Amino acid sequence: MSLTPVHEDLKEMLPAAALEILETGELEQVMAHVRDCPECETEIQEYREAAAAISLRLPARQLDPARARALRARIVARARENRSDSETAMLPSLPRATAIIYRWSGWMVAAGLGGVLLVHHSIHQPLDHGWLVAAVLLVILIGLGIYVRVQRSRVSALQAHLADLGAKGERADRGGPGSWHTPVPPQR
Amino acid sequence: MADGEEAALGTLYDLWAERVHTLAFWILKDADEAEDVVEETFWQVWRTSGQYDGRRSAGATWLLMIARSRALDRLRSRKRRADWTAAPSTASELRDQAGAMPGELPDIGLERSEGQSRLASAMGDLPPEQRSALEMAYFEGLSHGEIAQRTSQPLGTVKTRIRLAMQKLRRGLGSLRKGEP
Numbered sequence: 001m002s003l004t005p006v007h008e009d010l011k012e013m014l015p016a017a018a019l020e021i022l023e024t025g026e027l028e029q030v031m032a033h034v035r036d037c038p039e040c041e042t043e044i045q046e047y048r049e050a051a052a053a054i055s056l057r058l059p060a061r062q063l064d065p066a067r068a069r070a071l072r073a074r075i076v077a078r079a080r081e082n083r084s085d086s087e088t089a090m091l092p093s094l095p096r097a098t099a100i101i102y103r104w105s106g107w108m109v110a111a112g113l114g115g116v117l118l119v120h121h122s123i124h125q126p127l128d129h130g131w132l133v134a135a136v137l138l139v140i141l142i143g144l145g146i147y148v149r150v151q152r153s154r155v156s157a158l159q160a161h162l163a164d165l166g167a168k169g170e171r172a173d174r175g176g177p178g179s180w181h182t183p184v185p186p187q188r
Numbered sequence: 189m190a191d192g193e194e195a196a197l198g199t200l201y202d203l204w205a206e207r208v209h210t211l212a213f214w215i216l217k218d219a220d221e222a223e224d225v226v227e228e229t230f231w232q233v234w235r236t237s238g239q240y241d242g243r244r245s246a247g248a249t250w251l252l253m254i255a256r257s258r259a260l261d262r263l264r265s266r267k268r269r270a271d272w273t274a275a276p277s278t279a280s281e282l283r284d285q286a287g288a289m290p291g292e293l294p295d296i297g298l299e300r301s302e303g304q305s306r307l308a309s310a311m312g313d314l315p316p317e318q319r320s321a322l323e324m325a326y327f328e329g330l331s332h333g334e335i336a337q338r339t340s341q342p343l344g345t346v347k348t349r350i351r352l353a354m355q356k357l358r359r360g361l362g363s364l365r366k367g368e369p
Contacts, residue, residue: 015354016347020257021330021331043358047354049249050354050358050360051253051357052252053311053357053361054357055252057311058214059210059214060206061209061210062206063209063226072201075234076198076201079197080194082234
């Protein structure tokens with residue numbers, strides 16, 4: 001008699017595995033078998049779908065619309081921040097020269113355009129003191145770029161902050177955490 | 189969303205937040221904590237969407253499994269705290285409500301396929317002892333041994349009840365796929 005569970009034994013454990021109520025060792029055994037057995041892989045997936053359907057019997061609990069909006073904004077802002085962090089984290093893995101180009105590409109384009117303007121005005125001088133006008137325009141362009149960058153980061157921070165405030169405000173409107181913590185008894 | 193688009197996450201939230209909140213609430217019996225579970229669920233979906241394989245499981249199943257796991261984690265953590273007092277079990281509350289909605293599904297305001305509705309009513313058709321054992325496993329994450337202890341039934345009986353209940357639900361799913369009435 002073998003102590004190792006055979007296919008049929010493990011197959012019987014699939015419903016409990018789908019519900020994730022097996023002990024850790026048992027679950028690992030079942031999942032190792034599932035990885036190598038297409039029949040059991042299909043079966044456990046069907047059990048999972050059946051388990052998910054259990055939640056459909058539940059009487060609905062509606063999210064308060066204002067709180068739902070605040071929660072949505074918070075989740076999306078968090079995801080946006082996460083993506084931004086991921087992109088920044090990617091930079092050190094790039095070659096140093098590439099990372100510098102990536103980070104400063106926008107400013108390089110602006111400086112290049114400014115340089116073209118300066119050269120153009122210094123040669124053709126279409127205006128009196130044309131080079132001076134071009135330099136002023138370049139400074140304005142750089143200033144505008146800095147302003148836009150700062151405002152974008154402030155808007156992101158404000159969105160996240162507003163989402164938090166919205167959630168807190170809603171809680172306060174409802175009479176504090178106590179009332180929100182109290183589960184609503186089921187309707188009979 | 190696997191490409192990291194926040195708009196897709198927002199759309200998914202619009203479609204599923206209420207159902208996730210409903211599931212979390214009935215596990216935790218606390219609207220505030222249920223809301224935290226909604227946030228944790230969508231955050232996990234965002235972080236792990238690259239690992240999701242649509243060929244292996246339906247998106248809804250994946251999402252609801254994450255939500256249930258997060259809610260059960262909180263429930264277990266709460267039970268470990270010394271000041272925890274047990275709320276009425278979801279299974280008993282649902283049984284109390286059964287008379288108020290005989291064979292009828294609650295309107296949860298989201299698209300629901302015929303298959304999902306049939307599966308849900310199949311749940312209602314289970315023998316009470318099987319349904320009760322299944323609900324304790326599903327809503328409280330109790331192991332076979334814990335359910336046996338609570339119901340004073342032999343371990344083998346509990347295992348059989350849960351297996352039979354799940355097999356009936358799965359068969360309901362299978363007959364729907366084959367187009368059987």
